[in-house]
Amino acid sequence: MNHYLAIAIDIFFGFIVLFTITKVLGRNQFSQITPFDFISSLILGELLGNAVYDPEINIKEVVFAFVLWGILIFTTEMLTQKVKKLRKLLEGEPVIVIHHGQLQYKSLAKSKLDINQLQNLLRQQGFFSIEEVEFAILETNGVISVLPKSQYAPPNTEDLHLELKPVYLPVTLIIDGEVLYDNLTKAGFNEEWLQQQLAKHNIFDYKDVIFAEWRKGKPFFFQKYE
Numbered sequence: 001m002n003h004y005l006a007i008a009i010d011i012f013f014g015f016i017v018l019f020t021i022t023k024v025l026g027r028n029q030f031s032q033i034t035p036f037d038f039i040s041s042l043i044l045g046e047l048l049g050n051a052v053y054d055p056e057i058n059i060k061e062v063v064f065a066f067v068l069w070g071i072l073i074f075t076t077e078m079l080t081q082k083v084k085k086l087r088k089l090l091e092g093e094p095v096i097v098i099h100h101g102q103l104q105y106k107s108l109a110k111s112k113l114d115i116n117q118l119q120n121l122l123r124q125q126g127f128f129s130i131e132e133v134e135f136a137i138l139e140t141n142g143v144i145s146v147l148p149k150s151q152y153a154p155p156n157t158e159d160l161h162l163e164l165k166p167v168y169l170p171v172t173l174i175i176d177g178e179v180l181y182d183n184l185t186k187a188g189f190n191e192e193w194l195q196q197q198l199a200k201h202n203i204f205d206y207k208d209v210i211f212a213e214w215r216k217g218k219p220f221f222f223q224k225y226e
Contacts, residue, residue, distance in 0.1 A: 094138065095107050096136070096138075107138075121138075121144040131149075132149060132152040170221075172213045174211060174212035175210075177209060178206065187214055194212075209225070210224065211223045
C-alpha cells in the first residue's frame, strides 16, 4: 500500500511541476513543436516516468531534476529570442519547397520530404494538385503554408468590389449550463437581458443550454442539450 501511495505522491507532484514548467515556458511547447521542443517534452516525460517507477528516487530529487531542466529550457528560449544564430540552430528555419509553381528538389531533400508527403501536407491545406500552388513553405513545426496561384485563390471582398464591413468577435455567454458573467458584462449586457433572450425560445434554466454566444449584428445563438 505504501508503494502505491508513493507512486501517487510522485505523480501528483510531478503533475504540478510539469504544469508549472509548461506554463512558464509558454504555449509553443504545444502549438508549435520544433525538434528542440519535441526533445524537451520527451525528457520531461522521461524524468516523470523514472520518478514514478524507480523507488530509489525521492520526491526532492524529482523536483530538483524538473526545476533544473526547466531552468535550462527557459534559458535556451531566452537565448533563441536574442541570438538569431542560435535560434536557427535550435528551432530551424522555414524552407521554400515550391517556388513560383516549381518544386524545389534540393529543399525537399534537405527537409527529408518526399513528393507523397508534400502532397499529403498540401491536401491538408485544401490543395489537391501541386499545379494550384505558387509558393509553399515548410514551417519549422512541420506545417505547410501555401500561397496559391491567382486563378486558384478564393476571391476576396476587394476582388468582388463589395462594401467592406466591420468584423466583430463573438462573445461566449454560456458554456455547459454556466453563465460567463465577465463576458456578459464586457458585451454590455446584464443577466436580465440574457434571460429575456432565452425566454424567447421557452428556456428558463441556464442548465438547459450547452452553449450560447452573441456577436454584434447577428442573432443571439444558442444550443440546447439534446
